[in-house]
Amino acid sequence: MSSEIAVKALIFDVFGTLVDWRGSIAREARQALEPLGLTLDWPAFADAWRGEYQGAMEEVRSGRLPFSKLDRLHRRNLDIVLTRLGVDGQVDEAVRARLNLAWHRLDAWPDVEAGLQALRRHYLLAPCSNGNISLMVDLARRNGWHWDAILGAELARDYKPKPTVYLHACAALDLKREQVLMVAAHSSDLAAAAAAGLRTAHIARPDEAGTGLGESAPRVPVDLAVTDLRELASALSR
Known part of the structure; x- marks a missing residue:
């Protein structure tokens, strides 16, 4: 992923992307x-x-x-x-x-804890979920995640894929939209984030809704497409 403006923060969809x-x-x-x-x-x-x-x-x-x-x-x-x-x-x-x-009390996918730890060395990390803040706190404590902030619907007082949710996340971090990478397993989420001016990364979760009933590849243009968060960390370090 190349850009004249470096990515400084990653924000994450949670349901399906980080948790089963x-x-x-x-x-x-x-x-x-x-x-x-x-x-x-x-x-x-x-x-x-x-x-x-x-x-x-x-x-x-x-x-x-x-x-x-x-x-x-x-x-x-x-x-x-x-x-x-x-x-x-x-x-x-x-x-x-x-x-x-x-x-x-949802369980994380197996790659998530190690992937977030690797990413956290170089980037600000935060959820950008439709879940409320207390829900995000409980999932983080249950699964051993360490966020720099908790962003998303409750902060914006609206739900994705409304542009305001992504834009409030960027504003909360005092970053330009191009400095923020939205990470999700859902093409619709990434399309909305890209339309709002963010960078995008797709995580394959082919079995999210049952065997073969998730996205194994993005259905829209994205900046990065990877199989899991560990691969994302490797791709961003190149």
Whole structure:
């Protein structure tokens, strides 16, 4: 990646890029709901919950709902899924509240901790996620990540891929847009970041939503395309 303006900071998408949301939510749902006598397809449950994600955020992006932290939207979506599955009456408030925080307990992909450590030697690092700040803090502590800042939707009071989320991240770091590299496993995220003037790097997560149901390569032009964060660190050091 060549440029007259050097990259000084990397900002990261989190769900799917840094963490295995599907496997983690399937595990957490089983732990919470199986003791109630529920037998469900747990990966399908994770998919259904995640499937409400964009629609809920679009309510905010469109202005139909005021800005709400993702924890609140996740809870709204959980209630929708439990009703759709016909188990609404079997899950009490305490279980729902605990299960909703499953998004704070997601496991990182195997390359992430070492990759972030290597990148941190040379760059400022921060999440630029639709997740709220407390969620990002909990994921960092769970997975051994060390951020220089926590940026994203809660700071911007809006959700990606709105340009304001990326631009607030650059402004918070007092950097030009060209000095910030957005790292994600989703081409739509990277296309929006590039349109806002940031540099972009695609991380392959081919099994994010199930075997073969993630992006193994970018679908839009990017500055870098790599297989994992360790390769990203190597590519940026050349």
